[in-house]
Amino acid sequence: MQLTAFTDYSLRALIYLAVSDGRQVSSREIAESYGISVHHVAKVCKWLVNEGYATATRGKGGGLRLAIAPEKIKIGEVVRRAERGTGLVECMRGSDGSCAIESACCLIAVLNDAHRAFFETLDRYSLADATANKRGIARLLRQPEFES
Numbered sequence: 592m593q594l595t596a597f598t599d600y601s602l603r604a605l606i607y608l609a610v611s612d613g614r615q616v617s618s619r620e621i622a623e624s625y626g627i628s629v630h631h632v633a634k635v636c637k638w639l640v641n642e643g644y645a646t647a648t649r650g651k652g653g654g655l656r657l658a659i660a661p662e663k664i665k666i667g668e669v670v671r672r673a674e675r676g677t678g679l680v681e682c683m684r685g686s687d688g689s690c691a692i693e694s695a696c697c698l699i700a701v702l703n704d705a706h707r708a709f710f711e712t713l714d715r716y717s718l719a720d721a722t723a724n725k726r727g728i729a730r731l732l733r734q735p736e737f738e739s
Contacts, residue, residue, distance in 0.1 A: 615654035667713030
């Protein structure tokens with residue numbers, strides 16, 4: 592299974608916010624720290640706010656911060672929401688019946704089982720688990736308090 596870039600960037604943004612210790616962070620800062628597109632990160636940040644994972648403040652000195660404690664943000668939930676509608680194969684995405692064997696195929700049951708197991712594993716972990724080494728992550732992302 593491969594996650595979309597949107598999901599990848601969503602997880603990265605959440606990690607960045609989690610190690611920022613409540614400091615207001617811009618989408619530009621997140622993008623530059625990871626070396627990824629500001630446009631894509633801005634889209635992700637808007638989604639994180641809409642989903643309730645982050646809050647945003649506009650204007651000078653504004654930015655984003657987590658709206659929920661990292662230990663309450665389950666990785667499985669974030670991935671499930673970000674990947675909504677992106678099944679492993681066409682017939683798992685609400686296919687239009689374009690697969691010739693769809694009505695008789697048993698592979699879908701196997702893939703559904705694997706998909707379920709994947710999310711059961713992700714559901715066991717929180718953002719706090721993913722950022723247990725906060726100082727190390729913040730240093731690698733060159734967050735301001737570690738720049739000196």
